[in-house]
Amino acid sequence: MRARSDVLDHAILGLLHGSPMHGYELRKQLNLVLGSFRALSYGSLYPALRQLAERGLIVGSDAVVEDRPVASKRARIVYQLTAAGKELLGEVLGSAGPSAWDDEEFDVRFAFFAQTDAETRLRILEGRRTRLTERLELVRQSFARGRERMDEYTSELQRHGLEQVEHEVAWLDRLIDTERAGRPARTPGTGSSVGTDPTAGPHRGAATAKPKKE
């Protein structure tokens, strides 16, 4: 079961669209872009790269160092998107379905907002906001219910978690306002989307919703 979360795939595809890269560099960029807090180990990255290559979404150059042809254990393998990879990336970036408001996936989608068209950006932000609001409501309820049974520290911890989410909602509101205002100081109309097919629509089934932490 448990499908390999597409998050990593999408992040790799997105970065590779920027420019071809090898694993090590990819990891650095990933950790930079995806929040600076996350870890991401090679144990996930390299298998993911090989699997993406198998699926024909990316291709890796032969291992060359500069002059020496092979042999070297440190030979870099530079990956780049194939046509199929670009197409998939385009579909992903064009979609604004529920999967895009998941915690992790949202971060990735947001990181590539510059390659996403304005309408999709707005839909993702609003969807994310709704998702968080719903979660907030649930937590508030269970908090209210179990409040008496908790000591002051436990409830303080709850309260803080709530605050963190509220803080994110406020952040989203700011962004949504900015987007609605038409985003001045940027070429407004022609936000060059990446993909070939702007249709796409919400890919994949319902979101999996895996709240992890504050």
Added chain:
Amino acid sequence: MRARSDVLDHAILGLLHGSPMHGYELRKQLNLVLGSFRALSYGSLYPALRQLAERGLIVGSDAVVEDRPVASKRARIVYQLTAAGKELLGEVLGSAGPSAWDDEEFDVRFAFFAQTDAETRLRILEGRRTRLTERLELVRQSFARGRERMDEYTSELQRHGLEQVEHEVAWLDRLIDTERAGRPARTPGTGSSVGTDPTAGPHRGAATAKPKKE
């Protein structure tokens, strides 16, 4: 390698000190106490319970339902702390070492602050604050370095992550002030610690520091 994170163990021990419980109830309490956001699956819980029982830290009652002796598939197994379990819990709650400022472990330790003596509480809060401040500094640096190369959305995401951590630092500051003020409205001197041995000291080696998300 990769030791089973003690976090879950400590949480179980702490909850069981409150009152004996069976798995299902434990999970509910755990999800309530530990942030309401986390998931915690049975796939982690039941193995952890068995392992704790093997280590002699908890004991499970024989499966009984009320009258029917066994057989029933839904027979509850109520676990409770052994003497060894109480001792370990005492050591854990008495320690304020680096492991206690890890993201997850901190939450657990905080959740059981009511059973922790005042001095240890303060040391944990301060340690956590230092930890976050250090992380903040690191992220700020890498942010400043890579700033030019990121588009506005990526840097906005970074900024937001930074804000979330700053928010937590502010929260800690509030708590530290309160603790320093001596915590009125509570029996001040005699915070009844749980363990048998108030010595304890920072157990286990250096912290593993696994920043996960905002």
Added chain:
DNA sequence: TGCTGATGTATCACCTCGATACATCGAGTT
């Protein structure tokens, strides 16, 4: 020359998760 640390690819053991199976119980509903 030898040391150290960053750059690189790769794998392993263990952990954790989501899903699921199976079974019982209480409370309504008809």
Added chain:
DNA sequence: AACTCGATGTATCGAGGTGATACATCAGCA
């Protein structure tokens, strides 16, 4: 009383992720 349905309960499995580590090259530097 028989029926359904959702909460209560214990338990396991496959798949994916993680930290650690191995191995190897390279640049700088004393």
